[in-house]
Amino acid sequence: xxxxxxxxxxxxxxxxxxxxxxxxxxxxxxxxxxxxxxxxxxxxxxxxxxxxxxxxxxxxxxxxxxxxxxxxxxxxxxxxxxxxxxxxxxxxxxxxxxxxxxxxxxxxxxxxxxxxxxxxxxxxxxxxxxxxxxxxxxxxxxxxxxxxxxxxxxxxxxxxxxxxxxxxxxxxxxxxxxxxxxxxxxxxxxxxxxxxxxxxxxxxxxxxxxxxxxxxxxxxxxxxxxxxxxxxxxxxxxxxxxxxxxxxxxxxxxxxxxxxxxxxxxxxxxxxxxxxxxxxxxxxxxxxxxxxxxxxxxxxxxxxxxxxxxxxxxxxxxxxxxxxxxxxxxxxxxxxxxxxxxxxxxxxxxxxxxxxxxxxxxxxxxxxxxxxxxxxxxxxxxxxxxxxxxxxxxxxxxxxxxxxxxxxxxxxxxxxxxxxxxxxxx
Amino acid sequence: xxxxxxxxxxxxxxxxxxxxxxxxxxxxxxxxxxxxxxxxxxxxxxxxxxxxxxxxxxxxxxxxxxxxxxxxxxxxxxxxxxxxxxxxxxxxxxxxxxxxxxxxxxxxxxxxxxxxxxxxxxxxxxxxxxxxxxxxxxxxxxxxxxxxxxxxxxxxxxxxxxxxxxxxxxxxxxxxxxxxxxxxxxxxxxxxxxxxxxxxxxxxxxxxxxxxxxxxxxxxxxxxxxxxxxxxxxxxxxxxxxxxxxxxxxxxxxxxxxxxxxxxxxxxxxxxxxxxxxxxxxxxxxxxxxxxxxxxxxxxxxxxxxxxxxxxxxxxxxxxxxx
Numbered sequence: 001x002x003x004x005x006x007x008x009x010x011x012x013x014x015x016x017x018x019x020x021x022x023x024x025x026x027x028x029x030x031x032x033x034x035x036x037x038x039x040x041x042x043x044x045x046x047x048x049x050x051x052x053x054x055x056x057x058x059x060x061x062x063x064x065x066x067x068x069x070x071x072x073x074x075x076x077x078x079x080x081x082x083x084x085x086x087x088x089x090x091x092x093x094x095x096x097x098x099x100x101x102x103x104x105x106x107x108x109x110x111x112x113x114x115x116x117x118x119x120x121x122x123x124x125x126x127x128x129x130x131x132x133x134x135x136x137x138x139x140x141x142x143x144x145x146x147x148x149x150x151x152x153x154x155x156x157x158x159x160x161x162x163x164x165x166x167x168x169x170x171x172x173x174x175x176x177x178x179x180x181x182x183x184x185x186x187x188x189x190x191x192x193x194x195x196x197x198x199x200x201x202x203x204x205x206x207x208x209x210x211x212x213x214x215x216x217x218x219x220x221x222x223x224x225x226x227x228x229x230x231x232x233x234x235x236x237x238x239x240x241x242x243x244x245x246x247x248x249x250x251x252x253x254x255x256x257x258x259x260x261x262x263x264x265x266x267x268x269x270x271x272x273x274x275x276x277x278x279x280x281x282x283x284x285x286x287x288x289x290x291x292x293x294x295x296x297x298x299x300x301x302x303x304x305x306x307x308x309x310x311x312x313x314x315x316x317x318x319x320x321x322x323x324x325x326x327x328x329x330x331x332x333x334x335x336x337x338x339x340x341x342x343x344x345x346x347x348x349x350x351x352x353x354x355x356x357x358x359x360x361x362x363x364x365x366x367x368x369x370x371x372x373x374x375x376x377x378x379x380x381x382x383x384x385x386x387x388x389x390x391x392x393x394x395x396x397x398x399x400x401x402x403x404x405x406x407x408x409x410x411x412x413x414x415x416x417x418x419x420x421x422x423x424x425x426x
Numbered sequence: 427x428x429x430x431x432x433x434x435x436x437x438x439x440x441x442x443x444x445x446x447x448x449x450x451x452x453x454x455x456x457x458x459x460x461x462x463x464x465x466x467x468x469x470x471x472x473x474x475x476x477x478x479x480x481x482x483x484x485x486x487x488x489x490x491x492x493x494x495x496x497x498x499x500x501x502x503x504x505x506x507x508x509x510x511x512x513x514x515x516x517x518x519x520x521x522x523x524x525x526x527x528x529x530x531x532x533x534x535x536x537x538x539x540x541x542x543x544x545x546x547x548x549x550x551x552x553x554x555x556x557x558x559x560x561x562x563x564x565x566x567x568x569x570x571x572x573x574x575x576x577x578x579x580x581x582x583x584x585x586x587x588x589x590x591x592x593x594x595x596x597x598x599x600x601x602x603x604x605x606x607x608x609x610x611x612x613x614x615x616x617x618x619x620x621x622x623x624x625x626x627x628x629x630x631x632x633x634x635x636x637x638x639x640x641x642x643x644x645x646x647x648x649x650x651x652x653x654x655x656x657x658x659x660x661x662x663x664x665x666x667x668x669x670x671x672x673x674x675x676x677x678x679x680x681x682x683x684x685x686x687x688x689x690x691x692x693x694x695x696x697x698x699x700x701x702x703x704x705x706x707x708x709x710x711x712x713x714x715x716x717x718x719x720x721x722x723x724x725x726x727x728x729x730x731x732x733x734x735x736x737x738x739x740x741x742x743x744x745x746x747x748x749x
Contacts, residue, residue, distance in 0.1 A: 134680075134710055134711040134712060135707050135708050135709070135710040135711075136680050136708060136709050136710055136711040137711065138708075139708040139709075155712065156712075159712075161711050161712065162680055162711045
């Protein structure tokens with residue numbers, strides 16, 4: 001019996017996706033979990049996995065086609081099977097109708113925004129790019145520090161089993177692990193673009209367009225105000241250096257990892273800045289979780305990866321979780337869960353030698369913290385000019401939710417964590 | 427050690443215990459003059475007499491009811507129900523009385539009784555006389571359910587059962603009476619409620635009991651020729667269920683097949699696999715497989731009956747699914 005594979009829905013505001021490339025060709029044998037195609041959404045390029053085993057009987061759309069979610073893209077069945085596309089489509093269309101009635105896309109967005117901005121992942125199994133690994137393989141990988149996404153599963157349906165973990169090449173220096181930028185600053189420089197002396201026009205990449213839409217919306221709707229504070233980060237820098245001598249090369253902590261935790265802990269005192277405005281109903285939603293988004297530069301734009309319940313995690317945990325997500329984001333293999341549900345965002349351009357900058361709020365959040373470089377500057381300490389290690393941070397706040405005084409107090413409260421970093425290690 | 431049949435092993439256990447303790451007596455249909463439907467008590471009537479080897483009417487409720495009464499007065503009855511299929515006629519007495527009296531009367535009395543019965547299909551006795559409803563009885567707290575798969579275990583466990591002060595359902599397999607195994611000629615008691623590794627291996631754990639031990643052993647021999655090293659854990663007792671050896675084995679192999687003669691739904695496989703998932707989740711490397719009887723009333727026709735019962739090939743196939 002032939003089965004239809006449809007455009008998956010990744011993330012609550014995804015309405016359509018572009019089929020970029022077919023990975024499997026017609027007539028190819030497919031096991032459940034095998035990658036069929038790559039699709040580009042507003043946010044990232046992801047792989048579509050087959051939910052069925054069989055033969056890829058028909059590719060229903062050409063590469064480059066924009067396909068609404070739940071629309072059929074492929075048919076999988078048995079070799080030589082006669083397929084009645086109309087009958088199959090009739091089936092999915094009617095099935096789709098029922099789901100649409102229950103959960104109109106627009107309504108879902110409103111609902112999730114009013115309950116919580118953290119869109120629950122709908123069905124993890126159906127998520128393209130999701131992993132099939134046995135519980136044993138998962139626990140072994142966690143213990144050995146292996147990223148399961150790099151392991152090839154040879155079990156049924158591509159499941160990763162003990163055997164695959166055991167045969168996974170453990171970090172030979174300069175091989176697989178070396179490819180993973182470990183302590184690299186979160187944003188990466190865009191690849192140098194070759195200048196062409198000819199005026200030309202190219203379609204705006206999806207991600208670029210999405211960023212533009214959201215940022216324009218934010219600037220137009222949220223009246224921003226900005227507050228800047230300069231911190232003494234000498235102790236933090238020293239502490240980090242000390243801790244990093246104890247950690248292996250790919251496990252080292254960045255200044256940003258400490259700052260992310262500092263922000264999360266400070267937000268415990270400022271629920272107003274961990275909130276969202278629901279305009280339609282004139283309500284303020286105080287989020288019950290502190291999920292810190294970290295802006296990551298990727299090809300064609302930027303993504304915000306989300307560290308959940310950051311206030312309840314150690315700096316080391318935050319660091320390793322962010323590393324995994326940042327790597328996925330850079331490889332274009334981000335998962336919906338990686339980028340959904342932040343309640344406050346941190347953007348750090350410290351590695352680009354910027355004194356300070358202002359960031360645009362990531363809607364529907366209330367504020368964003370823009371972090372500049374750590375630099376040695378003449379500083380007045382106890383009436384004397386000394387060399388100080390300083391860092392500036394600028395908070396952008398939605399004036400509909402909060403006011404300057406609260407923003408300033410937030411930055412002040414941050415002082416105790418940044419300048420007495422032992423507090424971050426408790 | 428002498429190699430004797432399962433029938434001889436059970437017979438020896440009964441004989442020795444009756445010789446040892448005059449409170450032990452046997453009652454059931456055809457157990458006396460006829461010597462037992464499966465000839466287990468042949469010669470007992472002549473040796474121990476009608477007082478201690480009692481033929482009863484064809485009334486299972488009467489047999490169990492009388493055994494409960496005798497046990498309450500301090501005797502140690504071994505009541506025989508010709509097949510477990512007939513135990514349903516005595517279900518009330520078994521699960522509501524025998525299993526609960528000790529509890530209902532706050533431990534004022536004990537019930538040192540054994541119900542011996544025969545379970546399993548494969549002898550063309552048709553749907554109502556060929557069932558394997560062992561788990562139905564194992565469902566009830568208060569009743570111990572023992573089901574050995576080797577002559578040695580049968581003898582050692584039956585002797586322990588007779589000496590136990592708890593009500594025990596002792597299930598024998600209809601098609602194992604002729605199977606032979608080594609049994610120590612010195613007195614050996616085997617504790618109730620202990621699973622046992624019957625065959626060591628490293629690749630896959632098979633969990634089974636009773637007749638399915640024999641089936642699994644044959645499957646393991648076949649698989650060994652293909653280089654798959656199977657470890658077999660024999661539960662021996664369904665209640666209390668001893669998971670220790672199962673979990674230990676599973677943590678080593680990470681893969682399991684549960685084999686039972688009864689139906690799959692709500693069966694031993696369901697129970698054992700769930701406990702593995704609960705207690706050794708992080709050791710699971712493949713979905714646990716269950717081999718069981720097809721979910722139909724067991725057919726009379728020989729070919730159909732064999733198709734419905736779990737066979738060696740089914741076990742081999744299931745093991746290959748998980749490796």
